[in-house]
Amino acid sequence: MKILFISQYFHPEVFKGNEIVFDFAKKGYEITVLTAKPNYPKGDFFKGYNFFNKREEVINGVKVLRSPVFPRKSGKTIPLALNYLSFIFFSYFTVLFRLKEKYDIVFVQQLSPATMALPGLWVKKRQKIPLVLWVLDLWPESIIATTRFKKGRLINYIDKLVRKIYAKSDIILVSSKSFKESITKKCESTKTIEYFPNWAEDVFVEVKESNLELPKLPEGFNIMFAGNVGDSQDFESILEATKNTKNENINWIIVGDGRRLSWLKGQIEERSLSNIFILGRYPLETMPHFFKKADAMLVSLRDIPVFGITVPAKIQAYMASGKIILGMINGEGNELINDSNCGYAVPAGDALSLSKKAILVSKLSEKEKRIMENNALSFYQNNFAKNKLFSQLDLLFKKLNKQN
Structure with missing residues (x-):
């Protein structure tokens, strides 16, 4: 054909x-x-x-x-x-x-x-x-x-x-x-x-051994955002959640770049936020190894109607990697995370609720974390x-x- x-x-x-x-x-x-x-x-x-x-x-x-x-x-x-x-x-x-x-x-x-x-x-x-x-x-x-x-x-x-x-x-x-x-x-x-x-791309499903030297993540519970740092991702609310968790031994890790990266760096300095770290852009094949280092993954979109009917492709990548997902997102993406029991999703722009869920996840027992991670992988294999x-x-x- x-x-x-x-x-x-x-x-x-x-x-x-x-x-x-x-x-x-x-x-x-x-x-x-x-x-x-x-x-x-x-x-x-x-x-x-x-x-x-x-x-x-x-x-x-x-x-x-x-x-x-x-x-x-x-x-x-x-x-x-x-x-x-x-x-x-x-x-x-x-x-x-x-x-x-x-x-x-x-x-x-x-x-x-x-x-x-x-x-x-x-x-x-x-x-x-x-x-x-x-x-x-x-x-x-x-x-x-x-x-x-x-x-x-x-x-x-x-x-x-x-x-x-x-x-x-x-x-x-x-x-x-x-x-x-x-x-x-x-x-x-x-x-x-x-x-x-x-x-999810094959690199997330068939993870190969890597000798690449990746940045060491800080001590504590590490929540990682991977992807485009743009207007759509609502980093204003992410910064608010970062501020709300600064005394909880929770770190927010940003892997990626985009048009708002320089703005984000300026805001981190202006607000004196010591629990958010920007690692920059890395090749796709390194992402599974970054994900492995993280305790949970973050996905976010602004509170705009069209985003409520959009499912960011990174959700599938996170699931295929067997990761706990924190979402600050409306509509179908929100339902996907909550219905699969692989993490917690809050409404778009709700920084306070995201902070609370981040703290909740950081305090889960190892057994509870493993259950969520297994749910993510199982849901991916059955649906995506x-x-x-x-x-x-x-x-x-x-x-x-x-x-x-």
């Missing part, structure tokens, strides 16, 4: 779709990737890439067609808009002149921006093949939540565009069960929408194991191809 995989982001950028592509290629699928020149997350082209070169390459046996783009740079409005628009513009010509093969299915990994799905619509129309859309971010909800654009012509235009994308898709996969309600409102009630959640999810996707592709 021949599949065209479309996403603005692909290896060496780290996204879930990479694993689908390489795993399914090993299964015997003939996969071609249409993507952009890699420049996420730092905003500049990866080493060895520029605007003009490497328009076509083979990675792990997979043919990759790259459309030129303007790099996202700092991520501010104008360069980011140019980045998004340039992918659409140049991908149009890629679809017209560089796609020589006939495919059976076009599969789109739709992150931000949702417009990255447009080349998928063009291929579907030209080749008269089914389109599978994997929605990992809701538009225009995400724009409304994270930018100054709350309503008006731009939001209305994006809403109409997204409705068209949904309408033209044969099957829509959603990474969060809560996405279904939003998408259903934008398309026909007969549209096939299936739950296809995130999974990659082999189960990929088997589900494999059956979906075969069924769709047979119908076509």
Whole structure:
């Protein structure tokens, strides 16, 4: 079976779709990737890439067609808009002149921006093949939540565009069960929408021995946050929780970086917080070894409606590592942590409750901690194991191809 995989982001950028592509290629699928020149997350082209070169390459046996783009740079409005628009513009010509093969299915990994799905619509129309859309971010909800654009012509235009994308898709996969309600409102009630959640990367499931020298964690009960230090993660509330636990022998460890890192460092110094430590960014393959050193893991998102229907992928990574999870998050992510009995989740922005749960977890007996850790791993294996999810996707592709 021949599949065209479309996403603005692909290896060496780290996204879930990479694993689908390489795993399914090993299964015997003939996969071609249409993507952009890699420049996420730092905003500049990866080493060895520029605007003009490497328009076509083979990675792990997979043919990759790259459309030129303007790099996202700092991520501010104008360069980011140019980045998004340039992918659409140049991908149009890629679809017209560089796609020589006939495919059976076009599969789109739709992150931000949702417009990255447009080349998928063009291929579907030209080749008269089914389109599978994997929605990992809701538009225009995400724009409304994270930018100054709350309503008006731009939001209305994006809403109409997204409705068209949904309408033209044969099957829509959603990474969060809560996405279904939003998408259903934008398309026909007969549209096939299936739950296809995130999974943990292999490094968290098949942990290998490492000789890497990692920073030593301080004495005490260590709660670790791993990932992007951005606006969405609500570090204002995390700092409040840090302050509330400064006399409880609890440390808050930050592994990662992002646009708010310098602000965070300034706040730590300004507030004289001695129980929060920033370790910086480390490669993905080191994360299981960091997690092993931590007593509990932290996930947080702001109190914004769209985040209440979002499940951060780090929850699956934490579960696969068999870790206790503390969450300051609304909606489905909150329910996931509490229902699996692998930790405690409090409402988004509730720093006081997070502090209390942190203290509670720090005082659990070793037996109680082991029970929570086992619950995390068991829940992951039963609900998010990659082999189960990929088997589900494999059956979906075969069924769709047979119908076509």
